[in-house]
Amino acid sequence: MTLNPFFLQGSNTEQFLIQDLINEQLKIYGIEIYYLPRKIFKTDNILNEIQSSKFDDVFLIEAYLNNYDGYAPGSDLMTKFGLKLQNEVSLTISRERYEEFIAPFLEGISSGIREGFITEYDFADLIERPKEGDLIYFPLGERLFEIKRVEFEKPFYQLGKNYIYELSCELYEYENELIDTALEEVDNTVDDGGYITTLRLVGTGITATATASVNVSGIGSILPSIGQIILTDDGSGYTSTPTVTISGPSGIGVTATAVAITTSIGNVQSVKEVRITNAGFGYTSTNPPTVTISGGGGTGAAATAIVVSGGILSFSVTNSGRGYYGEGIPSVTVSGPSIGQTAVAKAIVSNGQVSQIQIINSGYGYTAAPTVTITSPVSGIGTFTYNELITGQTSGVTARVRNYTERTDISSLYPPVDLQISINTGNFNVGETVIGQDSGAIYVVESYDRETYNDYYDDNEKIETAADSILDFTESNPFGEY
Numbered sequence: 001m002t003l004n005p006f007f008l009q010g011s012n013t014e015q016f017l018i019q020d021l022i023n024e025q026l027k028i029y030g031i032e033i034y035y036l037p038r039k040i041f042k043t044d045n046i047l048n049e050i051q052s053s054k055f056d057d058v059f060l061i062e063a064y065l066n067n068y069d070g071y072a073p074g075s076d077l078m079t080k081f082g083l084k085l086q087n088e089v090s091l092t093i094s095r096e097r098y099e100e101f102i103a104p105f106l107e108g109i110s111s112g113i114r115e116g117f118i119t120e121y122d123f124a125d126l127i128e129r130p131k132e133g134d135l136i137y138f139p140l141g142e143r144l145f146e147i148k149r150v151e152f153e154k155p156f157y158q159l160g161k162n163y164i165y166e167l168s169c170e171l172y173e174y175e176n177e178l179i180d181t182a183l184e185e186v187d188n189t190v191d192d193g194g195y196i197t198t199l200r201l202v203g204t205g206i207t208a209t210a211t212a213s214v215n216v217s218g219i220g221s222i223l224p225s226i227g228q229i230i231l232t233d234d235g236s237g238y239t240s241t242p243t244v245t246i247s248g249p250s251g252i253g254v255t256a257t258a259v260a261i262t263t264s265i266g267n268v269q270s271v272k273e274v275r276i277t278n279a280g281f282g283y284t285s286t287n288p289p290t291v292t293i294s295g296g297g298g299t300g301a302a303a304t305a306i307v308v309s310g311g312i313l314s315f316s317v318t319n320s321g322r323g324y325y326g327e328g329i330p331s332v333t334v335s336g337p338s339i340g341q342t343a344v345a346k347a348i349v350s351n352g353q354v355s356q357i358q359i360i361n362s363g364y365g366y367t368a369a370p371t372v373t374i375t376s377p378v379s380g381i382g383t384f385t386y387n388e389l390i391t392g393q394t395s396g397v398t399a400r401v402r403n404y405t406e407r408t409d410i411s412s413l414y415p416p417v418d419l420q421i422s423i424n425t426g427n428f429n430v431g432e433t434v435i436g437q438d439s440g441a442i443y444v445v446e447s448y449d450r451e452t453y454n455d456y457y458d459d460n461e462k463i464e465t466a467a468d469s470i471l472d473f474t475e476s477n478p479f480g481e482y
Contacts, residue, residue, distance in 0.1 A: 010159030017281035018366070021164050023094050030062040032297040033091065033129070034137035034186055035130070036179075037106055038142075054178035055135055058186060059102045065140075089145055092164050093130070093153070125149060129165060137186045144189050145169035176423050180402060182450040183237050187386065194422050196402055197450050199434065201417040201443035203321025205377030208354035210346070212334060214366045215281040215313045225279035226256045227308030227362045229291055234270040235301030238262055242246070242296030244274055245287040246305065253282015259358065260293060271301040275346065276359035278314045283307045311362030312343045315372065320353035323377035324452050325444045326431030332357055333373040340365015347374060352446055378433075380417060382441030391420065392445070394432035399424040401436070416444065 003009060017237055035058070042052035097098065106132050136145045143392045151166040174193035181187055215223050226246070235242075241262055248255035256279055263272035271293060271480035283289055285307040291372055293301040312334065329349055336342035343363030350354040354374065384390065399421035419434075428448050435442050 010161065014159050014164075015161045016387065017256040018159060018161075019094070019096050019244070022163050023097060026064055026092070026094055026097075027064045029312065030064045030322070031140065032060055033063045034181075034183070035059045035102060036135035036137065036181065036186070037102075038131070038133045038135070038177075054253070054423070056178070056180045056182075057103070058137070058183050060464065061093055061097060062093040064165075066092060068233045071404065074213070086146075087141075087143070089169050090106050091136065091167045091169065093167065095163050095165055098130065098165060099128055102384070115273075115350060117287055127448040130167060135168065135172055137189070138169075139185070142185070143332035144172040144186075146172040148424070173352070178387065178423065189247065190400060196420050197399075197424060198404045198421045199428060200422060200444055200447040201419055201434070202323040202352065202377065202378055202446050203380050203417045203443075205379045206319070206321045207376040208317065208321030208324070208330065208374045209319040210315050210317045210354070210357055210372045210374060212315050212343070212369050212372050213313045214310065214369055223281040224283050224285065224307050224309045225281045225311050225313055225362065226276060226283060226289065226305045227256055227311045228306045228360070229274040229276060229303050229308065229362055231273055231301070232272060233300055233302040235271065235293070235298050236268050236270050237299030238269045238271070238301075239280075242271065242293050242295045242298065244281070244303075245292040245294065247292075249280065249282030249289070250284070250287060251282055254278070254280045256283075256289065257282030257289070260296075262296075269298065271298075273360070274303050276362060277356070279311055279359060279362050281313065291367060299307075308362060308364035310337065310340060310364045310366045312345075312366065313358060313362075314371070315345060315359070317354055317357060320355065321374070321377065322352055323379065323444070323446075324349045324352050324354060325377075325446060326429075326433060330354060330375045330377070332374075334363070335370040335372075337365035337367065342410040343370070345372075352377075377446055380441070380443040384419060384436045384441045385439045388436050388438040390419075390436050392428045392432045392434050393425060395429045397424060397426040397428050400430075419443075436475070 008014070020244045020309070037059075038053050038055060040050055043050055061390050067089050070090065079236055130147060130150050132147050132150060134147050136147060137143075138145055146169060148170050150170040153162055154166055155162075174190055176194050179187060180188050187271070193225040204428040215225060221341055243258050244258040244260050245353075246256045246258060257277045258274050259277060260274050261272045262269055264270075274291070274293070281376050283305075288307050292304050293303060293304040308357050321330075322348075322362050328348045332345040332347050334345060341361070341363045343359065343366075344361040345359050347354050348358060357372075384401045386401060387438045390401060401419065402422050403418075405418050405421040427450065428445050429447060430445050433442060433444050
């Protein structure tokens with residue numbers, strides 16, 4: 001027997017009335033929430049798990065908060081790793097409001113599946129209703145919640161139609177998703193969430209300065225010194241840097257000093273060159289000093305010294321500067337004598353500062369101290385923007401910017417810059433240049449802190465250190481051997 005045709009089991013007019021009443025109730029008794037649809041870029045082909053996703057759209061909609069006694073009772077758990085919050089909220093939103101004011105925009109961004117891959121069959125299920133995995137920003141608690149279940153058939157077909165969506169949400173656990181909605185109060189909730197590392201960047205570099213000395217006697221004569229050390233045999237088998245010893249002058253004077261520079265070719269380490277650190281004086285060209293290269297685990301290296309008149313005796317670094325990293329290693333230029341040969345020198349850099357200037361060729365013919373010029377380091381340019389992609393020019397590693405601040409805890413007029421980053425694809429190299437994709441900012445990496453940033457419960461290293469003092473596997477298995 002069919003239904004009685006003289007009675008309506010739900011007309012369009014009645015359905016519209018119920019929907020309008022629900023919409024009105026939500027506008028009166030509801031709260032405003034922000035809906036963040038998830039965009040999925042990559043999924044696991046075996047388990048179909050989400051590997052890469054982002055939230056960069058946000059929609060304002062009214063909702064009724066079903067929780068009358070606060071977050072779900074018993075949701076805060078004390079675990080061995082600290083306090084775990086499992087807050088839950090239940091929200092009711094209007095089906096009509098969602099379908100008219102949110103769903104049309106989602107069609108264009110292909111929300112809920114990999115961007116660019118959407119079928120006609122998937123459209124109704126993935127676009128026209130809220131989806132599990134999307135986020136809700138709850139402004140009353142200033143927290144993000146993840147939708148875990150969507151009830152779309154409750155009340156069950158009242159007058160032949162459904163009118164609301166009931167969203168069961170749990171406190172969102174950040175897993176390196178990209179969140180960039182351009183809404184500050186939403187984005188700030190994940191500023192320090194997830195695994196964040198710190199790049200210390202060179203801010204404004206400081207140019208190093210140095211002076212050169214030429215040994216001239218009290219009566220104005222120029223005392224001979226070592227002008228260059230020529231390597232006659234590079235030796236082989238060195239495991240560390242050998243020691244260079246120079247014999248002293250036969251009469252009154254100062255003994256010269258030098259250092260060996262090694263290189264490795266075909267897994268064989270040998271001496272590349274010998275540089276002078278102090279040219280000494282009192283030597284004669286007819287009786288040049290003996291140069292001995294010893295130690296370092298290798299053999300065979302030999303060199304001879306050339307004595308000149310009026311060469312550079314030594315360099316003194318008067319300002320070590322700051323910011324000499326990577327391609328910013330400085331070059332040293334020495335002004336030439338009026339008659340003679342111009343000196344050649346090399347700067348030695350340690351921790352971004354010039355620590356020493358070594359003589360490759362002291363030149364000759366100097367009657368007064370020459371001018372020494374050291375090239376300037378590369379200073380940072382621009383300001384990185386939140387969530388932009390940065391790329392290391394040497395390593396090729398990419399990451400997302402979380403925060404960009406100038407350090408204030410050091411005594412320097414030109415403090416370095418700290419850049420908090422996340423979603424790293426690898427490790428950055430100290431000394432390499434990083435460039436921002438959107439801002440165009442260019443900086444050099446001064447140091448790289450791989451520790452987690454601002455995570456109160458990150459005690460894994462402490463736990464591991466304490467465990468090593470209890471169970472030492474380096475000597476034997478504490479549980480016994482077979």
